[in-house]
Amino acid sequence: MTDRKAQLAANLAQVEERIASSCTAAGRKREEVTLIVVTKTYPASDVRILHELGVRHVAENRDQDAAPKATACADLSLTWHFVGQLQTNKVRSVTSYADVVQSVDRVKLVTALSAAAVRGERELGCLVQVALDAESGARGERGGVAPDGVEELAAAIGAAPGLRLDGLMTVAPLAGEYAGRQRAAFDRLMEISSRLRAGHPAANMVSAGMSGDLEDAVAAGATHVRVGTAVLGVRPRLG
């Protein structure tokens, strides 16, 4: 085993242990939570090693980095999640490799994603990104729509050809009433998810929790955690 593979294997084992014990503590089955490894800023060679170690879900947040990486790993059976703020001029590229876009936060983006998915003859999974710190009717600093904007976006995705409404995503806010209160933030996301599922029963994916707060997310009921640093190491630059 190379040094890098041994390091990633050890980190993955630690993250797996954290997820498993959080599931036990919450009375949940381990299979209810899917680990997505956020590979942003790390090379395609790491994605390849992660695949050898059993990882099947990876996430990226910038199309410029993700597109060549996805191409280099096209032979691997991986589900690619896009989790970054997305400009409409990048939509066609992202749609060529992403299976799920987790950062849908405006109707204009829904329209662009739908057109690209139809054109590429793909079905694209979509999550509405919720900004728990955004004012009513506004968007968050790091993307996302305020909670009262979720239903409109969900309806738009549900009606858009080529798109599939899968559920919700959030990043725990650094400011506002939820700053430092990840568990409360994720509980709030679960409430919004319950309301969403009443009208869209298949939209049951809840993507929440990162390296620092995955326990809170699993306790609240997240179905997917997005972990970067705890698997790959501290990123060389902000990403």
Ligand SMILES: *Cc1c(COP(=O)(O)O)cnc(C)c1O
């Ligand atoms: C980078 C990133 C993550 C992973 O964060 P870590 O703290 O490195 O685990 C999760 N979600 C999103 C949206 C990200 O941009």
